[in-house]
Amino acid sequence: MQREITRELVRRLLPGRMAESNKGSYGSVLAAAGSMAYRGAAALCTEGALRGGAGLVYLASVEPVIQLVLSRTPECCACGCRTAANGGIHPQDADALRRWFADRPTVLLAGPGLGESAADVCKALLGRNAPWAGAVLDADALNALAAGKYRGDLPANTIMTPHPGEAARLLGLTVPEVQADREGAAVSLAEKYHCVAVLKGHHTLVAAPGGTVWRNETGNAGLAKGGSGDILAGLTAGLLAAGLKQGRTPENAAVCAVWLHGAAADRCAKRRSMTAMLPGDLFEDLGWILGELGR
Ligand SMILES: NC(=O)C1=CN([C@@H]2O[C@H](COP(=O)(O)OP(=O)(O)OC[C@H]3O[C@@H](n4cnc5c(N)ncnc54)[C@H](OP(=O)(O)O)[C@@H]3O)[C@@H](O)[C@H]2O)[C@@H](O)CC1
Numbered sequence: 229m230q231r232e233i234t235r236e237l238v239r240r241l242l243p244g245r246m247a248e249s250n251k252g253s254y255g256s257v258l259a260a261a262g263s264m265a266y267r268g269a270a271a272l273c274t275e276g277a278l279r280g281g282a283g284l285v286y287l288a289s290v291e292p293v294i295q296l297v298l299s300r301t302p303e304c305c306a307c308g309c310r311t312a313a314n315g316g317i318h319p320q321d322a323d324a325l326r327r328w329f330a331d332r333p334t335v336l337l338a339g340p341g342l343g344e345s346a347a348d349v350c351k352a353l354l355g356r357n358a359p360w361a362g363a364v365l366d367a368d369a370l371n372a373l374a375a376g377k378y379r380g381d382l383p384a385n386t387i388m389t390p391h392p393g394e395a396a397r398l399l400g401l402t403v404p405e406v407q408a409d410r411e412g413a414a415v416s417l418a419e420k421y422h423c424v425a426v427l428k429g430h431h432t433l434v435a436a437p438g439g440t441v442w443r444n445e446t447g448n449a450g451l452a453k454g455g456s457g458d459i460l461a462g463l464t465a466g467l468l469a470a471g472l473k474q475g476r477t478p479e480n481a482a483v484c485a486v487w488l489h490g491a492a493a494d495r496c497a498k499r500r501s502m503t504a505m506l507p508g509d510l511f512e513d514l515g516w517i518l519g520e521l522g523r
């Protein structure tokens with residue numbers, strides 16, 4: 229049975245901003261994102277993590293991507309990596325990152341824009357004894373997981389955010405089969421991969437193993453543009469990092485992220501139209517909606 233995500237639920241579950249706090253109170257995110265082919269995805273997901281409230285956001289990527297992201301959001305800390313032959317992060321640098329973060333509890337956000345480098349990067353970052361406080365896996369990180377390129381034993385507090393195409397690959401189904409039983413697909417993903425599954429699309433669903441299936445009713449077809457999913461992945465990671473510091477669960481973070489993302493899109497469509505709005509426009513509306521919720 230599905231339960232609707234409401235504004236009141238989100239108000240209750242959102243991490244607070246306390247007067248007596250500092251950046252360490254809201255957790256850290258490392259985004260492993262972007263490649264020579266997909267530069268914007270890294271910019272959108274890191275801004276999503278910052279605007280989702282994480283205290284510190286690091287970006288691991290190739291230098292041209294780092295330059296682009298810092299020019300938009302200098303708040304982001306750079307972990308510049310060498311470029312591999314496939315245009316992505318060099319695998320040796322991914323190994324070094326994993327060692328550097330071993331004693332710095334951090335949420336890993338992996339996938340947006342990684343392209344062909346995803347298999348090597350995920351193998352290095354998500355192998356045995358991965359140090360992450362939690363993880364958000366999206367896009368190419370999910371395709372590499374579906375293809376068996378790294379162990380399916382994900383860190384505790386993992387959230388995956390597949391669109392129906394990615395969900396079909398993860399479950400060995402076709403897209404029409406996923407869409408014909410979205411609730412069954414979301415539950416199967418959560419149980420197969422022991423994580424919180426966010427099955428995106430019109431009426432995004434959130435399922436945790438053995439838990440409620442949440443249905444989101446915010447959002448509109450203006451989100452059907454490349455980059456919307458990258459923002460959701462970053463926002464989810466930012467909320468997860470801040471929420472884990474305050475005893476919230478990954479399910480709480482996913483529920484808040486999908487509702488806020490859709491509510492921002494609904495506000496954005498009123499001022500920009502569904503046709504002309506861009507994913508990057510959502511950040512302004514997100515700020516207004518968080519403000520209305522007292523955060
Ligand atoms: N500015 C940037 O840098 C951007 C970079 N980006 C980066 O691009 C990379 C590739 O990501 P991607 O999602 O485009 O590739 P992919 O998973 O192969 O999806 C296409 C296939 O899946 C299916 N499919 C997709 N959605 C579906 C749906 N809702 N419902 C049903 N089916 C759906 C679709 O099937 P079709 O409908 O065409 O048969 C098609 O075959 C990745 O790194 C990402 O982060 C993008 O985020 C954009 C902005």
Ligand SMILES: Nc1ncnc2c1ncn2[C@@H]1O[C@H](COP(=O)(O)OP(=O)(O)O)[C@@H](O)[C@H]1O
Pocket residue numbers: 367390391428429430431432446447448449450451452453454455456457458459460489
């Ligand atoms: N018609 C729609 N109605 C509501 N939400 C939508 C619609 N189309 C797309 N979205 C949302 O936009 C985002 C698209 O993510 P994704 O397919 O991964 O795109 P990309 O990776 O290209 O950014 C998801 O959050 C999805 O739920």
